[in-house]
Amino acid sequence: GPVVGILPAAGRGVRLGEPLPKAFVELDGRTMLDRSVEAMLASAVIDRVVIVAPPELAATPADRLVGESFADRVTVVAGGAERADSVRAGLAAASGARFVLVHDAARALTPAELFVRVVDALRAGSDAVIPVLPVVDTIKSVDKDGVVTGTPDRSTLRAVQTPQGFDVELLERANRDAADATDDAGLVERLGERITTVVGDPLAFKITTPLDLVLARTVLASGVR
Numbered sequence: 361g362p363v364v365g366i367l368p369a370a371g372r373g374v375r376l377g378e379p380l381p382k383a384f385v386e387l388d389g390r391t392m393l394d395r396s397v398e399a400m401l402a403s404a405v406i407d408r409v410v411i412v413a414p415p416e417l418a419a420t421p422a423d424r425l426v427g428e429s430f431a432d433r434v435t436v437v438a439g440g441a442e443r444a445d446s447v448r449a450g451l452a453a454a455s456g457a458r459f460v461l462v463h464d465a466a467r468a469l470t471p472a473e474l475f476v477r478v479v480d481a482l483r484a485g486s487d488a489v490i491p492v493l494p495v496v497d498t499i500k501s502v503d504k505d506g507v508v509t510g511t512p513d514r515s516t517l518r519a520v521q522t523p524q525g526f527d528v529e530l531l532e533r534a535n536r537d538a539a540d541a542t543d544d545a546g547l548v549e550r551l552g553e554r555i556t557t558v559v560g561d562p563l564a565f566k567i568t569t570p571l572d573l574v575l576a577r578t579v580l581a582s583g584v585r
């Protein structure tokens with residue numbers, strides 16, 4: 361069966377603070393949405409992409425949201441109030457898929473190779489795969505007053521990125537129950553299912569704040585991506 365990318369792009373981008381919904385903010389003349397779709401389809405391991413758009417933009421023809429050469433492999437659906445609602449809407453439009461890759465439009469500089477690594481792991485037998493990187497800062501847990509309660513051993517910690525890859529039936533099952541995890545794998549974890557990791561990529565960082573936008577634009581201007 362096909363591999364379907366689900367691209368949550370329905371967020372408002374409150375922390376970024378731009379006038380447009382975040383996925384429609386441009387980086388060097390192209391929207392984050394368009395760049396994300398191109399990376400997914402250019403990887404050649406994803407057959408089609410379901411864009412989960414802000415509801416007021418969901419009726420826009422695909423060829424006005426993304427480059428013309430991708431539009432015939434793209435479906436657009438309306439997102440929901442929370443990211444998990446948007447993923448559920450995307451999943452509903454991914455019928456017939458064998459594997460799904462859930463990927464944030466906000467990770468607009470993700471290299472095609474990362475999609476390949478995730479799909480390779482799925483094809484090798486994993487039902488749930490996430491890209492991860494070592495954490496660079498020491499992480500503390502704190503109580504409600506901000507007083508430190510512990511220091512987890514950093515060598516056992518990983519920062520999690522997208523694309524997150526799943527056997528479609530597993531993600532559907534994970535999403536059936538109330539979904540409030542900050543990532544999709546968190547839902548699968550609650551089912552007690554095994555989640556494997558592949559090496560992430562620094563360029564798959566999530567553009568969340570104005571500083572991230574400066575970084576993304578500088579990366580593009582430098583020619584690294």
Ligand code: CTP
Nearest residue numbers: 368369370371372373374375441442446465466
């Ligand atoms: N997302 C979505 N539907 C929502 C919320 C988020 O599809 N209701 C998507 C965003 O468009 C983004 C990804 O999920 O591509 C990661 O979310 P985040 O970085 O938090 O984006 P926003 O929610 O737009 O940003 P903020 O939380 O600052 O408003």
Ligand code: MG
Nearest residue numbers: 371372373443
């Ligand atoms: Mg958000």
